[in-house]
Amino acid sequence: MSLISTYRALYPELLVKSRHNDIPDSPVARDRLRALIAQARSDLQTCLIGSTTWRQVSRVLELQESLLAPIRTLPSEVLTEIFQAVLETSSKPGIAYSSQESTKLSGRIFLLTWICFWWRDEALSCHTLWSRIMVNDYSKALPTSTVTPFLTECILRSGVSVPLSIEISLLRYENTLPAVITMLVARAHRWTQAALTFSFPPQIDILFPFKPSSTHFPLLEDLSVRSYHYRTTGRVPNPILESHPPLQKLELCDLSESYTDVIKSQNLKILKVGCYSGVSLARLLYIFPCLEFLTLQSFKFEGNSGAYQVTCQSSILTLDIGGDRSNEDKVENGAWTGVTLPTLTKLDVTLPDLIDHHHWEAAYEADTSLSELKEVVKRSKCALQRVNLIMYAEQYERLVQPQLILQTADKFFEGLPVKAEGSFVENESLKKWMEGQRSSSEV
Incomplete structure (x- = not known):
């Protein structure tokens, strides 16, 4: 032979x-x-x-x-840990379906099941590998006849009690849900993390057309609700919040103080809000005493702005202020009255649009919210480890004098209790950034 x-x-x-x-x-x-x-x-x-x-x-x-x-x-336990690590480092760590991008399910987990029967058996027997599911519904096009039963099988592989991590983007305008989303909503009692995105906030009622008392989210610790048109929100009821889940992390486009009594979680540690409307930020910190991380793009007074209270928040470690660069959306003056943050270690500030010289020169007047924030830091006597200023300076180099941009950064860091190695502008060390600004102004 x-x-x-x-x-x-x-x-x-x-x-x-x-x-x-x-x-x-x-x-x-x-x-x-x-x-x-x-x-x-x-x-x-x-x-x-x-x-x-x-x-x-x-x-x-x-x-x-x-x-x-x-x-x-390798023992099964070790192989499963490797599988978990592979999925976590993937751009698609879970099972994904998008009505816009594909006609079938995608995800790195499927690749692991194609290697050999041994890997397939191990992957199928590990419920947690099938517990992260993302569905993006963009159009009227219904899923192919193979998607729904396949996703049903994948959900069954996650078992009956394993917590689920869910991401749903509902960007259509119809009042009907495709079966692929209905199956996920039916297992809402297993959600531990949920990221929901809508075209308009009222669409949340399409997902949960029930009274709050008819369902519960006993495992939900991480909730994100986003909308592309959040200015239309007003005070749209949120059936998830009204069921009082044990949240530790919450992200919302819009939050009104009059609605905070719905959020009963005293263990909330991370709060990200696009626009908060209320009496003061001191009141917000009083309502959530365990906050460690706060992101806030803008603040608007609502109710009696004079009825503020003094709040010493001893849990906040990270504060991220700004992010929406519109002049209309900013932290209004007086918002920081009565606030002290003695444990603050990290501060990120994004300046709003500073269109001309007048805006740049007025950024640090005594009555601006930015000056008020600096006063909060000073009176709190905290030890800042890192401060980052986002000012989009490159976009304004032709509109304002480079020297004015440098002065803006100088004034911002002046008096802040942070060491030179912890000072950054646009995520670049302050010293290096200033050297670059001076070099560009000389050219």
């Missing part, structure tokens, strides 16, 4: 063993396989590189060596 015929006959048997992880289970069997590997390597040396025989011997040798690979002897 010729060399190529011999290896062609070996290949199907080795392929089956590889797919079923049929590794040699005794020292004698392993020695025999090592001898076959040595013979295959020797035969490969006699073949012309790139020839049909060379390719056939190479394929057999690859399967033989694979059967002795250490990864094939």
Whole structure:
């Protein structure tokens, strides 16, 4: 029998063993396989590189060596941890479906099930690998006939009690839900993390057309509700919040103080709000005493602005102010009255649009919210470890004098209790940024 015929006959048997992880289970069997590997390597040396025989011997040798690979002897628990790490570092860590991008499900988990029967069995038996699901519904186009049953099977693989991480984007205007979303909503009691995006906030009623008392979210710790037109929100009821989930992280486009009594979680640690309307920020910090991270784009007074209270918030570690660069959306003057933050260690500030010289020169007048924020930091006597100023300076170099941009940064950091190595402008060290600004102004 010729060399190529011999290896062609070996290949199907080795392929089956590889797919079923049929590794040699005794020292004698392993020695025999090592001898076959040595013979295959020797035969490969006699073949012309790139020839049909060379390719056939190479394929057999690859399967033989694979059967002795250490990864094939890993305990199930270790292999599952590797799978988890692969998914977490993937751009699509979960199961994804988009009516705009594809006609089928996607996700790195499926690739893991295609390697061999052993990996497939391990992946299918690990419920947590199937617990992250993303559905983006952009159009009127219904999912293909294969998507819904396949997603049903994937949900079943997540078991009956494993917490689910859900991402739903409902960007259509119809009042009906496709089955792929309905299946996720039916398991809302298992949600531990949920990111919901709508064209308009009232669409949340399409997902949950029920009274708050009719369902519960006992596991939900992380909730994000976004809308592309959040200015239309007003005080749209949120059936999820009204069921009082045990939230630790909350992200909303719009929040009114009159609605905060609905959020009963005293354990809330992270709050991200586009626009907060209320009496003062001191009141907001009083309502959520355990906050460690606060992101706020803008603040608008609502109610009796004179009825402020003094709040010493001893949990806040990180404060991120600004982000919406519109002049209309900013933290109104007087918002910081009565606030002290003694444990603050990180501060991020984004300036609004400063269109002309007047805006830049007025940015640090005594009655501006930015000056008030600096006063909060000073009177709090906190030890800041990192301060970052976002000012989009490059966009204004042709509109204002470079020296004015430098002065703006100087005034911002003046008096702040932060060391030089912890001072940044647009995520670049202050010293390096200033050197770059001076160099560009000289050119």
